[in-house]
Amino acid sequence: MLEVRNLTAAYGQHPALKDVSLTVGAGEIVVILGANGAGKSTLLRAISGICEGKVGGEVMLGGQLLSGHSSDEIVERGVALVPEGRGIFGDLTVKENLLLGAYPARARSDEAANLDRVLGLFPKLRERQGQVARTMSGGEQQMVAIGRAMMSAPDILMLDEPSLGLSPLLCKELFQNLAHVKDLGIGVLLVEQNAKQSLAIADRGYLLENTQIVHEDKADRLAKDPAVQKAYLGATSKAATKTNAKSAPRHSAEPAPAVRFSSISATPRRTAEQQIGMSIDDMVRNAARQSASAPRGIAPDVALAADRLAKDRLSVVIKDIEAAAKSARNRKANKPPTPSTPSYSSAPQGAEDEGPAPVIEVYRRPVVEVYRRRPSGQFERD
Numbered sequence: 001m002l003e004v005r006n007l008t009a010a011y012g013q014h015p016a017l018k019d020v021s022l023t024v025g026a027g028e029i030v031v032i033l034g035a036n037g038a039g040k041s042t043l044l045r046a047i048s049g050i051c052e053g054k055v056g057g058e059v060m061l062g063g064q065l066l067s068g069h070s071s072d073e074i075v076e077r078g079v080a081l082v083p084e085g086r087g088i089f090g091d092l093t094v095k096e097n098l099l100l101g102a103y104p105a106r107a108r109s110d111e112a113a114n115l116d117r118v119l120g121l122f123p124k125l126r127e128r129q130g131q132v133a134r135t136m137s138g139g140e141q142q143m144v145a146i147g148r149a150m151m152s153a154p155d156i157l158m159l160d161e162p163s164l165g166l167s168p169l170l171c172k173e174l175f176q177n178l179a180h181v182k183d184l185g186i187g188v189l190l191v192e193q194n195a196k197q198s199l200a201i202a203d204r205g206y207l208l209e210n211t212q213i214v215h216e217d218k219a220d221r222l223a224k225d226p227a228v229q230k231a232y233l234g235a236t237s238k239a240a241t242k243t244n245a246k247s248a249p250r251h252s253a254e255p256a257p258a259v260r261f262s263s264i265s266a267t268p269r270r271t272a273e274q275q276i277g278m279s280i281d282d283m284v285r286n287a288a289r290q291s292a293s294a295p296r297g298i299a300p301d302v303a304l305a306a307d308r309l310a311k312d313r314l315s316v317v318i319k320d321i322e323a324a325a326k327s328a329r330n331r332k333a334n335k336p337p338t339p340s341t342p343s344y345s346s347a348p349q350g351a352e353d354e355g356p357a358p359v360i361e362v363y364r365r366p367v368v369e370v371y372r373r374r375p376s377g378q379f380e381r382d
């Protein structure tokens with residue numbers, strides 16, 4: 001079981017998590033719901049040991065302390081993260097991406113069985129093993145990302161907004177797949193803005209508001225909770241009093257009153273009208289009025305100054321190009337600049353009277369090196 005106790009995180013002076021405590025059991029899907037900036041990604045990153053901020057509190061897995069260990073060690077101990085944006089290697093094939101996930105020692109001896117398990121979970125990946133990952137659709141790439149995390153044979157799989165950018169159909173498929181992951185006995189900690197579908201497959205859920213957990217309950221009860229419907233499922237206040245989330249309209253025209261969970265108030269997402277004090281229609285009308293009353297054209301003196309400035313700039317650019325061309329003609333052959341560090345062309349001999357030569361900076365592009373692990377266990381560069 002994953003147990004998070006009083007987790008805190010701060011980026012400099014800016015607190016991102018305050019005293020967050022939660023649990024995820026084996027074969028349990030737990031969803032974290034929260035508005036933008038509530039701290040959801042920070043929570044997953046802090047558990048994985050990759051949070052850039054200062055982290056406090058304790059994370060335990062199976063009674064063993066994970067806090068303070070490196071991110072590699074945390075994967076090794078059984079917690080895998082599918083980050084927001086997937087992070088797959090686009091130039092590698094599906095199979096290569098999956099096999100990269102099997103690098104932790106805990107997964108190496110079972111690589112073939114894990115691969116089979118992943119391909120059983122995502123049959124589409126079985127057909128596409130040799131396909132270059134970047135040519136897959138968004139939903140398929142998400143399967144590769146989840147499959148790669150599963151290749152590390154995790155006890156706990158954490159996913160950050162896996163449905164982001166997927167069509168409704170692919171979302172449905174994704175959530176069905178996650179329900180199958182749970183069937184394998186893996187605990188799933190899911191951060192999602194798609195509250196409806198995530199609550200439909202989850203066992204329990206936590207509401208994270210403004211750095212703190214403000215409520216926890218069983219997923220079916222959260223889905224029926226009027227306050228949750230209003231804050232996360234887009235129900236109107238009237239519809240929220242009904243208990244069937246499915247019948248609730250998606251958008252509210254009424255200002256949402258403050259929501260209360262237990263004794264702590266949660267801040268629901270606010271409409272533009274609530275935040276700005278003006279409706280979108282009013283803003284558009286205002287902008288149209290201002291635009292209609294704005295003076296047309298540009299004052300002649302401003303136009304003249306702008307024209308002069310443009311001509312000055314153009315003549316400077318032309319001079320630079322001429323100097324660069326001269327300097328290139330005079331440069332001796334067989335003397336290419338060394339590209340490892342920025343290199344600067346120096347003025348050629350006898351060119352002092354032509355003013356300073358333009359500075360040309362050359363940087364080496366970052367190179368990604370791919371290593372393959374042979375059956376012997378040795379790594380070889382591709």
Ligand SMILES: Nc1ncnc2c1ncn2[C@@H]1O[C@H](COP(=O)(O)OP(=O)(O)OP(=O)(O)O)[C@@H](O)[C@H]1O
Pocket residue numbers: 011014015016034035036037038039040041042043052053
């Ligand atoms: N690397 C960072 N440096 C500084 N501040 C950060 C960093 N990462 C996150 N934050 C801040 O921490 C707060 C929580 O961010 P986080 O990304 O965890 O929120 P979130 O709930 O995942 O939001 P979203 O749903 O928009 O992804 C935000 O105010 C954010 O600006």
